[in-house]
Amino acid sequence: MDSTLKVLAILKNSKNKFVSGENIAKELKVSRVAVYKIIKKLIQEGYKIEKHKKLGYKLIGSPFSPEDLLKKTKFLKEVVFLKKTTSTMELAKDILAKNPYSEQVLIIAEEQTSGKGRIERKWFSPKGGLYFSLIVKPNVLPYEVFMLNYVFSLSVAETIKDLYNVRVFTKWPNDVVDAYHRKICGILLEIDSEIDKVNYCIVGVGINVNINSKFFSKHKLKAISLSQIVGKNLDMTEFTVELFKRIEKNYKLFEEKKFDILTSRWVSHSSTIGRTIKVQTFTQTIKGTAVGISSKTGALIIKTPYGLKEVLSGDCIHLR
Ligand code: ATP
Numbered sequence: 001m002d003s004t005l006k007v008l009a010i011l012k013n014s015k016n017k018f019v020s021g022e023n024i025a026k027e028l029k030v031s032r033v034a035v036y037k038i039i040k041k042l043i044q045e046g047y048k049i050e051k052h053k054k055l056g057y058k059l060i061g062s063p064f065s066p067e068d069l070l071k072k073t074k075f076l077k078e079v080v081f082l083k084k085t086t087s088t089m090e091l092a093k094d095i096l097a098k099n100p101y102s103e104q105v106l107i108i109a110e111e112q113t114s115g116k117g118r119i120e121r122k123w124f125s126p127k128g129g130l131y132f133s134l135i136v137k138p139n140v141l142p143y144e145v146f147m148l149n150y151v152f153s154l155s156v157a158e159t160i161k162d163l164y165n166v167r168v169f170t171k172w173p174n175d176v177v178d179a180y181h182r183k184i185c186g187i188l189l190e191i192d193s194e195i196d197k198v199n200y201c202i203v204g205v206g207i208n209v210n211i212n213s214k215f216f217s218k219h220k221l222k223a224i225s226l227s228q229i230v231g232k233n234l235d236m237t238e239f240t241v242e243l244f245k246r247i248e249k250n251y252k253l254f255e256e257k258k259f260d261i262l263t264s265r266w267v268s269h270s271s272t273i274g275r276t277i278k279v280q281t282f283t284q285t286i287k288g289t290a291v292g293i294s295s296k297t298g299a300l301i302i303k304t305p306y307g308l309k310e311v312l313s314g315d316c317i318h319l320r
Contacts, residue, residue: 171318
């Protein structure tokens, strides 16, 4: 094993604890200067290593590895990884234009210069976030594609609970928020279909993983980063791999049309159900209590003074 890999192994084995430069040098039988040079190289490769004058070094994050993602999930057929791009949604469309047979292809970027939100809204995408678009061709009816909002937001909430034991909430239709309604993740669906057949769907996801809170206040966003909730910088590869393992499982439920399981699990994480809300659609404003999600269509069911109403999309404001 070469010295860089040896140092990496020592840091990884020490599991979130500092290891002194002296101990690493002893183990490798090299000088402390040599250890310092290796650490510098690792940082240049994208490893996040905390340095402490007395305690030494602690590994706090690894660079993103597309190979790891492909190895650890069966679901993805190809991963396109970019340091910086305009928008992974645009790139996904370019890929489909070049090869219409592209399927289960993931486009992932460390930074986007024109990240997209719903209805031409902007998704701020500085370094430290996870931004991806996934091309899928599910064998479901076009209106059922809406369920993908639940597949992805549920997967994000479940991954966060599993990895960091932190409770976050799914907010209808497509967000994941913290207990104070600050947005952690947004989801965007673009679909191309005929009356009864889905040609393709691109699922865009933006997650605030390791973004400094100053960024959100500067841009006046009601947002929060996972790192702030958990209280430390998070390992992007670990998070991404675990997230895709979840997505793989939940996507299977979706293709098997087990919508009742998906929607009831989504409801168990939801901050919308049970609340007094106001939903603004293109044509109307509906006010009432959110009482559930239709497991047939994915519509939000709202109890109003005029009876139960179902809405498939719109801006949802939690009133109480
Ligand atoms: P909203 O929650 O504002 O109603 P939306 O859910 O309808 O938005 P999305 O596509 O989910 O639409 O998100 C776009 C909106 O999210 C932007 O208009 C902006 O207010 C906010 N936003 C943009 N970038 C971020 C980010 N990195 N983190 C959190 N919120 C963001």
